[in-house]
Amino acid sequence: MLVALEGSSPTIFGENNYKYYVWEAYLITKRPRARYIPGPAAISMSGSKINIRKMADWACAFIEASRDDVYLIGWSRGAAACIQVAYNLKAKGRSIEAMFLFDAVDQDTSTNSDLKVIPDSAKNVFHAIATRKNWLDRQIFPTCGKRAENGVNLVAKDFDTTHGGIAGAGDGIDDAGSKVWMWEKMRKHGVVG
Numbered sequence: 577m578l579v580a581l582e583g584s585s586p587t588i589f590g591e592n593n594y595k596y597y598v599w600e601a602y603l604i605t606k607r608p609r610a611r612y613i614p615g616p617a618a619i620s621m622s623g624s625k626i627n628i629r630k631m632a633d634w635a636c637a638f639i640e641a642s643r644d645d646v647y648l649i650g651w652s653r654g655a656a657a658c659i660q661v662a663y664n665l666k667a668k669g670r671s672i673e674a675m676f677l678f679d680a681v682d683q684d685t686s687t688n689s690d691l692k693v694i695p696d697s698a699k700n701v702f703h704a705i706a707t708r709k710n711w712l713d714r715q716i717f718p719t720c721g722k723r724a725e726n727g728v729n730l731v732a733k734d735f736d737t738t739h740g741g742i743a744g745a746g747d748g749i750d751d752a753g754s755k756v757w758m759w760e761k762m763r764k765h766g767v768v769g
Contacts, residue, residue: 577644578607582615583652597744629686632660651743655680666697674700680721694724703732704754706742
């Protein structure tokens with residue numbers, strides 16, 4: 577199964593990013609079961625309608641209804657929610673075959689897990705990290721999930737693009753090859769064709 581956790585909406589109202597890579601992977605996945613979880617508004621906190629914790633809880637509810645192998649893809653706070661899902665599943669003795677993360681950022685107060693470290697319930701993690709961030713962007717979009725517990729095959733790669741550009745935000749922003757790199761990993765794991 578694939579659970580696709582979308583990233584931050586570019587607006588305060590939380591419209592979804594139906595042109596970004598998380599949505600695209602969800603549409604073309606080869607996995608027999610898939611769920612798309614919308615991302616939070618541009619600003620979210622623990623009391624928001626959609627936040628990292630709620631996204632992770634919705635993903636876990638879908639996952640727990642099946643014994644299929646689990647694959648997760650996420651961007652921004654959706655990628656941070658993937659890491660939270662890994663913590664939730666670890667507590668239940670369940671593992672994740674692979675996670676595909678586009679610049680995971682933990683910027684709301686909804687979770688008390690240390691999302692800087694990926695738990696060993698995730699077997700394989702591929703993390704595309706945006707490096708074209710100015711000082712303010714690094715404060716607003718601090719990348720998490722750069723380290724992992726022992727036993728996790730973490731493959732992280734830096735891309736010279738913006739936080740939005742790495743996930744296909746478009747509008748003239750080049751993704752610096754992040755899609756090609758990530759699609760290669762997803763093909764290897766049978767997530768996309």
